[in-house]
Amino acid sequence: MRVAFCTLGCKVNQYDTDAMRALFVKAGHEVVDFEQKADVYVVNTCTVTSVGDKKSRQMVSRAHARNPEAAIVVAGCFAQGAPGEAASLPGVAALAGTAERADIVRIAEDALAGVRRTEVRAYRGRAAFEELDVSREGRTRAYLKIQDGCDRYCAYCIIPYVRGPVRSRTLEDVRRQLELLEAEGYKEIVLTGIHLMSYGKDLSGAALLDAVAQADGLPGIRRIRLGSLEPQMFSEEFVRALADDPRACRQFHLSLQSGSAGVLARMGRRYGPQEYAACVRMLREAMPESAVTTDVIVGFPGETDAEFEETLAFARRVALSRIHVFPFSARKGTRAYDMPDRVGAEVKKERAARLLALGKELEAEFAQGHVGRVEEVLFEERKGAYLLGHTGTYVAARVKTEAALEGEIAKIKIVLARGNALEGEIMY
Template identity: 45%
Template structure:
């Protein structure tokens, strides 16, 4: 049986695509092995959001070549799309595949093996006009499922290379999204994350069918799963969407709404499609309709031309809007974007100081948001035992006397919560299931809770499909 190994860089969409590519290989008789092991084919799914993404992509390509010089080394993803000739010049690369060719990847591999010479299959992504279907019925070693609903972006922000790498918006047909969501829910996934390059733009290429309509249709699937929207722009939040969110029993009380800057002048130079006042009004409407809503966001500091006053405006706006968490990025010049040519670049030391201040503010706001839930119950999906979780979580509970009986996961509002499980239940059996947890203490990044009851249980019907049972494990 031929073997294939994967390495993925970048965003959730890339990870979804890699899972889809693996399914294509699997159906053609391949076995997957770890990337560090010898394989017949290596697939590196690259990122190009920053120059660091390009650099890491090149490092992983060279690692694959060193591990097995006789293997077919395939490079796809965004770096491959925007710089195919540069990628092809890396010694040992056999195949460069564009972002709209991933479903045909095994055909290309077999052609390379037959003809014994490298080649590229990278076209003009701006001409792609249909969503490329990749079936992902399950995810290897994941407790939540990503569901890609669209590709591409029409916004052309001045700092962003992604439209050149992904093309314009191409939405997945609603019936295919619903079928995939049903399949994932039947496989036992209790949270489905709707993702895409520009998720909130879903349906921009359809007639009279947008994200709000899709959410309403997903609501009708009678299986126990919750829905998270990976990201949505403030300009895409309208009255219909707020109405759907307000009555939904599946969509979680968390939205990620990128801000990028709290200065109208900086937003204009970024080519964002809203003003600070318009953004604030959207958040006000959302919070009126959805009490306790967690709103996370992205902020870029040090964008060309950002003055001290602009930064202070952003800082004040973030503080005023009470975000529950921020992703903070220093602006990085990206070749091929309009902003890379702007003359008034901000000094690196100034960027670093601004990033540090914004991260400190984010930590304070996250703590403030979490504190209001002490004594309240949250719906948490167990992700892993604490002892095998990320470094931050393991450090936070290293001295806890019951750490070996603790699970950690995300609440519906995206708070990370650790809690002890009653004796007699294997921790592994609870991973991926929904628990009701009472928050007893908040901490830096991870909250401590007391287990109350288990809300979903994995079982199998006569077809071997995971379903929810009505049993209850309680504290």
């Protein structure tokens, strides 16, 4: 059986696709590119915004057009959240929800044999973490999913409904996965999850720092990078532990969503701008060189011009290093779906453009601050005469050299910043 994959959405989704791909390979099936003709197409979908839904439908349509005889399996969040709609798309033979990745090979084989599957497994009470292995080759940075699910139920977010309850990879399996990744030569591991700071809530006496500590005694792993973090769950102990760990990358994606106290309250976020700023201060006092990146939603219901200006001012005041901007997208089933005072599309577009422009300015300022410093860079690829990679603060950097350093970490002296990227010289 020839099977092809398409992945939409977040890094967790990408990890899930890698895990499903490994299951097909283990079962003896051939994995081909999504642009090729295949017997089965697995579309791992996203539903966090209406754009995610649209792209999911488009990728299903593209697969059906490429091979009308193929069995299409719609997997992931869109399948879990809207199974009826997903199953009705042309060419769809089966669904695989967010609790059924371990069964994906059987589901696909049944679909190819003509067994339609139009329902997904619902979450009821507690659920177990799917401890799926991923085998990777030829990369320098590996993502390790250690947590799934969310119980925060922010007003705008559909994720708790489609990803289910909080569940965590056991510490023993985190260690096993890290050992495998070290053996494969990975220098940097990104610990990721749907709500990463909830790691261990379902385990007895485990927390995120315990997962980080599983890399102890694995000298090949030089960097540990954390996925998205939540400010209301920060503590001085957490920050001190990261500051004392030389493997911990000094880049922290600290979810903001708005710089306005009023908007944050309506969103159901469990912190305000002051608490967020305190977390940033904690990080920078302990690790002055830290990058703080974030996500912001613009045009949340009721967001006034004054509240948006508060967000702009706050982003500049705390000197964010990078901002991912998302216009508000109403998700049916969430509290925000029925909120009054919707913000118009043109206003959302204008606010997004202004915030993106500020984000580029702040990103360039942060990059400029690296000039004159010596930074360790993980080199990932070569383009012409240049080696390209990223610093621990996740700023792109390049050096002109003939040295074969792909997959290695080396020190470079930063001599120039161009926009949000750095140029340097190898320190021999």
